[in-house]
Amino acid sequence: MDTTTTKRGLPLHWMMLIGFIVGLAGGMAVNLLIGPETAWVVWLTENVTGPAGQIFLRLLFMLVIPLLFSALVVGVAEMGDLKSLGRAGIKTLLLTIVVSGIAVVIGLAMVNIFRPGDGVDPELAARLLAQGAEGANAIVGNAPESVQFGQFFLDLIPSNVFTAAAENQILPVMIFALFFGVGLVMAKSRATDQLQTTIEGILEVTMKLINTVIKLAPYAIACLMFNLAALFGWDLLVRLAAYVGVAVGAMAIHMFVVYPLVVWLAGGMNPIKFFRGVREPMVVAFSTASSNASLPVSLRAADEQLGLPRKIARFVLTVGATANQNGTALFEGVTVLFLAQFFNIELSFTQQIIVMLVCILGGVGTAGVPAGSLPVVAMILVMVGVPAEGIGLILGVDRFLDMCRTTLNVTGDLVLATVVSRGETDASVPADLEEPTAPGV
Template sequence: MDTTKRGGVPLHWLMLIGFAVGLGAGLYVNQFVGPDVVWVQWLTSNVTGPAGQIFLRLLFMLVIPLLFSALVVGVAEMGDLKSLGRAGFKTLALTVVVSTIAVIIGLGMVNYFRPGDGVDPALAQRLLAEGAEGAAGIVENAPESVQFGQFFLDLIPSNVFTAAAENQILPIMIFALLFGIGLVMARGPNVDHLKLTIEGLLEVTMKLINMVIKLAPIAIACLMFNLAALFGWDLLVRLAAFVGVAVGAMAIHMFVVYPLVVLIGAGRSPLWFFKGVQRPMLVAFTTASSNATLPVSLKAAEDELKLPRKISRFVLTVGATANQNGTALFEGVTVLFLAQFFGIELSITQQVVVMLVCILGGVGTAGVPAGSLPVIAMILVMVGIPPEGIGLILGVDRFLDMCRTVLNVTGDLVLATVVSRGEKDEPVSPEPQPTVASVA
């Protein structure tokens, strides 16, 4: 999460204040005024509603260049695949496998506990209609079902520019993945210049994302006012259930999946592993930043886990930008929770699409402050969910960001431990000593 300050106050505190103000005002209107009063409808239609939509549309505007450049750069940073050989491919394969498990756990938890159920269907349909109207022209809703073969065929864009114009997010991410692989395989000065250009595009997009996120406190207050005025106390109950399911899914991945991966994949004791990564986990939780935790993770990998330096540095550096299990899990949980909240049943096909976008999004949004917001907003519109619903989770996102950052950082260290199995650092050759003859 971005720690930028405005007027000396950290941004996440301003977001929390905006959440509280919007929620409190909305609950007051719901309980003592009524959402159907003329002046309330005018306020939500002409002030708070458009203000929230501006924030969302700014996110939509940046989502294509953000995902393309971040995913290409994330894959291209694995340029050491040839020099590291099997270690590089093991890193890539494990990243995909463990991220897939994380998203499946999240989707399974939401489908089982259904934290978004229980909202008045009439109110949900009302906001659903308003949200669909506001999102009109951004992207088309995903179909309810498609043929299995057609689904995979649609992953490959016949024209990437057409796909971008129609905001077909998954084909664009597939193209970006292949483009990044091409940058890894190609060599030459022109390719290096192209890579620098895409990195520049990513830097510009990240800067714009930071600027947009500074509007988040106002946008959150407006979005929460609209939602709370309509749904009342049901909103708080559903929000608490969402936090519980999200944290529960992260806990399962942390204390069940990671120990099994360490035990089976690395042949090491999970207790030994968690004892060695206590400090990176603590720093990750307090800073909510994978990048800020990277130096601590590198030190723990070398000093506590005794991993080969060449492996740990490569895997942890790549993992800080590409191996984001917690982010992928969080995105999946959020999308399905909001679908349940608005009474939208997603088909198996749509849930598979959500899972794939979340897995690739874990690479495409890594290292970008609040970078998961554009991905979540775009997926919401893809499956026909009002993007205004994102305001529900922004007020509690700081705590969940801290939790998923711990999951991300720990996952990087798990990955490094498994990849390091059977690997050793190359011994440093001593400097040759001059002989008497050579001196003479």
């Protein structure tokens, strides 16, 4: 997340926090002093704050398909020529999938074990669920509660990608985008280079539009939080604190258990030496919450502190800035399951597998803009039948979690570079990859 500012000069994340506090305070006052059943409160939530939050969410849904498609295609295409990359490219791709998968599994396991969303009054949750279901289903339709395992994998391959996009079947569209990106890499020509440039243009336009929509977030957060706080009262604060604790705990396990094991076993490096070498990128990532701002520092640390082959480190870290986002994938999984628990919706094993796959792919296709993971989270919520309005619950604490997950992302890029570099030299990678350009995020 960057430090986008408003016309008043306040950073966007501060405006979002203010919106969160205003909505929370107003909703709590209504819950404690007036009551959510009062006639004017019902009119306000149904005709003002509710529709205002829905407009914000619908704008995000409108941009999900072009965002995910273009980001995934560009992310894969930026890996360069698969044949010339050889071992380095294959290692990068496989490790990205495996380590991101581990991150999501840790997050889902933590939420299932500690269940931070439990404890809310079922009647209140059912009321808000009913309020949000009509608007959510109008956008993406009803999600099936369970499917046969074989049919699930068959449905991943769209027979008609345009039909899948029209019906908001996100996973098949993402699979098509991955294949399309691989096709661009394999069929290198002047025409495909122009096509890639066009898709990059679509990505830039979509990201610009998301930046514009996100500027509405402070007002949407205030409306969404007012509705939630007016209905749930103190239960909201207790559940929110539990959510932050579980999310940070899952990130800590991935950072201080998984990463050291990967560096030691797969990278052949002492974990203590590794973390000493990446202290500066970690500090920059946490303080700025920006992978882009951390990239130059990460490149220097890989060269000077870790002693990795320069060409390989530059390639892996540059690609990893967009495609290897372990922290983002973990955050998305934790958030979806937490909100499902909050609204007393039990997700089946198959639905949690779907969540995991979308989170892994979403980590590759998440835009590097403020609240860039927001469209993916919102879409996954509705895919599994959770009201997207619940996303307002987590936006107020998202800045701190963004700092944590960006640190996890940047450290994961350096872990990936360390593992890929094992047994490789600069001569292993073609000269045209020596000076990669930073991804446009």
